[in-house]
Amino acid sequence: MARTRSKGPEDYTGPLRRVLVALFVLLLMGIFLLWRIDSPRVERFRAALVDTVVPSFDWALLPVTKAAAMVDEFHSYTSLYAQNQELRRELQQMKAWKEAALQLEQKNARLLDLNQVRLDPKLTYVTGVVLADSGSPFRQSVLLNVGARDGIRDGWATMDGIGLVGRISGLGQRTSRVILLTDSNSRVPVTVQPSGQKALLSGDNSALPPLEFLENADLVRPGDRVVTSGDGGMLPSGLLVGQVAMGTDHRLRVVLSADYQRLEFLRVLRSHELEPITDPGALIAPPPSPPPPVPTVPNAEPAVEGAAGGAAGATTAGDAGTGDAVGGSPDGEAGDG
DSSP states (O other): OOOOOOOOTHHHHHHHHHHHHHHHHHHHHHHHHHHHOOOHHHHHHHHHHHHHHGGGGHHHHHHHHHHHHHHHHHHHHHHHHHHHHHHHHHHHHHHHHHHHHHHHHHHHHHTTTOOSOOOOOOOOEEEEEEEEEOOBTTBOEEEESOOGGGTOOTTOEEEOSSSEEEEEEEEOSSOEEEEETTSTTOEEEEEEETTTEEEEEEOOSSSSOBEESOSOGGGOOTTOEEEEOOGGGSSOTTOEEEEEEEOTTSOEEEEESSOGGGOOEEEEEOOOOOOOOOOHHHHHSOOOOOOOOOOOOGGGHHHHHHHHHHHHHHHHHHHHHHHHHHHHHHHHHHHHO
């Protein structure tokens, strides 16, 4: 007796798949024929179909739309970042130009009433790359890739293009060490403008080194410019250091103009040696001129001749006495012998 086999779901999968494929093909053929028919009524039907079906596919196009918007925003962000970097570079250049303009204005004001003034030659510089820093809270210094073979000397000033950074302290053939203004061993004589007060900038391992030994602190105000004074011949005069500010400890401190957070390149200024003056008399006054001749009076000729004769006799007598004294000296020495 034959056993009846029960039908499972897999027995209906094949026929159902074929039916669905046939219906999909018929649908595609109908759409194709609908789009190929050239009739005003069919054209209106196609327009109504597109207006009904296409807006309902916004959810399917949403990921594509969002991805395109993200790409556009990324390009916009890249453009804004490039513009920001360009503006930063321009701002840095404008700061340098502003400082140069202020220095030229002050120099021009001092030289308005002067003429034929011999100024110091313009300082030249050697650019070096910062290799490493000390990385210690007790020592503030950096290492440059220029040294004695590049003509660098110990004690020369270093700048970052705007303000003073420090000075050379330690020299090798290919490298040199720069002690920063913030180091506790740094002492730089400065001048506060416009009051002209002299002071000493002393590093204390902080970002705002204090001003010490001010001549008159009442004449100094926050915001005054601080430049090197050149006292002692250690550094050239007129180099920008920063601006005066009042610290939290109620001490006058200096906000340094140099950007210590971005020390990548430093300029080492070639300081020139001044010729020493060995003749102070010629500097103080010109050599004395010979006295004018004494006018002669005709009636007083005999008196003048008598006086001259008396002076000559006295001179002769004095010479004879001197000769006797000199001549007697050997005799005395011989008697002693």
